[in-house]
Amino acid sequence: MERTVTYRQSRRGGGKLTQHLSSWLIMLPSILLFAFFLWGPLAQGIVMSFFTTRNVSLDKFVGIGNYASIFKSQEFWQAFGNTVMYTVWSLVIGFLVPIAMALVIGETTRGKGFFRTASYVPNVLPGLAAIILYTAFFSAEETGVFNIILKWFGVERQSYLTEMGLVIPLIVIISTWKGAGATALIYMAGLSGINPELYEAATIDGAGIWKRVRHITMPAIFNLGSTLMILQIITVFQILYEPMVLTKGGPDNASLSLMYLMWRYAFGGRIEFGKAAAAGVIISLILLLFTLLYTRVNRRKNDWEG
């Protein structure tokens, strides 16, 4: 009997192994790719953050020296504050625009396909090309595109990216212009899932467009909106090339972001990859908090749906 049990357990175990083996084999390419491109560099970055470096090689162990140096630096806190402001402005400007676009395009009866495609076109442009395009638009010189337009209406030329109070909102507007169409498509997909009978019933009951949006559309996309908001915060927190190309972090560091500061540690002067790695770890920890929040929201959403 004992033998039989052992045999059965063994067979059962072997069966599981065979079953698991095929699963592991299916996952293996992904695991290898993740290990090589993600987990390996991630672990190396964490290790590097505790060392000084000679180009990209580890030199001397300095414990939390790189972290202490970063936290002592006024630039870090300025960049942190700016990054928070990027996030706040992106919520003020960038969060509602795609929803509005989705609603307007959704309500459009003619040319919906055209507007849907047109809203997505900026997203197709290479990021740097779009940013460089905007340097011509926001130039404070007479040759700046917006200043030329203002001149048609007799308005004096204006400064844009050289204004400390304007620079972050303008960068967010540019980013929104580029990315809103893609997000709007996701909202449109969400909106298409709403049962049209609800709208018909509401209309019969005398609900206008605002009431339909408020009582049917908004609740329907609330969970989707929560998820996209957290993803947006995570993305905007990593803003890099927009300030790098448009303003180089200026004026007076008014547009310096955490990611750009990290880039500067590595490539901008002293070639301090250890310090850059430490900055990367700090940013990752902040983003981890947001990710946990995202997971929590997502789980709550699934619970509701479940």
Add this chain to the structure above:
Amino acid sequence: MKTRLLALAAALSILLAACASPSATTGNVPGSDPANDPSPSPATPPVEAPSELLEVDSEVIDADLTCTITAGNYPADTAPEAEIAVFDGYIDILKKQYPNVTVIPDYYHYTLDTYISRAVGGSAPTIFQPPFTDPPILIDQGLVADVHDALEQFELVDKFSESFIDMLSDDNGRLYGLPRDGYVMGLHLNLNLFEEAGLMNEDGTPMYPKTLQELAETGKIIKEKTGKAGLVFPASDSFGGWMFTCLAWNFGAVGENAMQYQDENGKWIINLTSDACVQALAYVKSLKWEYDILNADTTTSTWASCHTTLGTGEAAMNFAANDAVSNPTAGAGLAVDKFAMVPYPAGPAGAYALTGGTAYMFAPDTTTDQAVAALALLKINGLLPFVTESTEAGMRAAQAALRDRGGPVLPPVPAWDDEEFVAKQREISEEYSNVDMRLYNDYFNSLADGSITLKGEEPMLTQDFYREITRAVQAVIVREDRDPLAALQSAQDNFQAYIDDQLGQ
């Protein structure tokens, strides 16, 4: 004149190297070539090499040297065909002299941020051209090759001045590169705007500003008469600080008022709150808020964009050096007879001008054979201190190409103090000259007669120092109510903390 030039060359070689102490730092250094296109090697265009190079009798020098090198700074596909043909002509001669050497042209133009990844990833060109601020950190970080043996094979080591050996060698005295040429800061002028503003003498020379006060007043006249900026001023990234230090020297931030100095205990002290620095920053502020002569995009302007602004007639003056005269002309379309270069305007405390230059260095995996082949290519270019038939032809071809594409052919500011070589460079530049030297004589005379004091860059963590000062410069440019002393105090406190942290002092 020849003696004065040689004396100048010797003095320059010391000063140029002094601008990059072992502790100097790097970055997208003002004065370096701005283009950076990491595209793969270009196809050879079907344009015949210039006659100067075709006439060279190229005998085989070393048939045993077998290697492949990549040569950076190959002109872009959009460059004039003549310019590409010159580069190809050099390569053709090298192939004749060293039949088993293969040269792969590379568009790459050095900047520190792009070079690091290339060097570590093994795709840096065999030879590239960093500015003088960068060799110490490239050597310190192990990002360049030791080419001492190749330099010895070429009998170049003995031709180095001591100051260049200090800049381009490690602690063991091994050399990692060689100087290309030098520059001295002056003032570039767009004569179209000077004419429009009525600021030309009867003999066709400009009424240019000789002092910083005159610069502000001249700029104001130009702004009022033409509506264009009197002065284009780069104040983005680290450029604003770079510009500021030279201004501050002229206000007296030298000697006991130096911006960086070591105290009696050897500790490095940052001194940006001296009267000289405060006056200099107040001067920059006045250019914006009192005289209103600066370009509107000052805080996003770079060294490269300033040349375009001047060349396209959007500004009349630009603080720039002799190594960049082709940028506003050949690069941005300003006719060569509408361009002038004059000495850096003097300040209330003297006349100082920044001096620097460009080096040749080699990718970290370069072998001695590859370094020898790269040096052979430089020799054919006429860039090494040798005077032979082929080097002379190389010099002629370069000057002819520059003249053909509309850049001013000017006397050199040499990095080598070899008498015969400097004399030949000068002779050839005169032969191919396409400019009215009256528009440049004051600049070159000021270097030769010592009426302007040449000064290397601030020694410690230079690019980081510039970046910190740039914040103060930007602050007074974008905010009329920003106090220069307060802005400089903030920069001083921040950078003192940074340098203490970096040096552990």
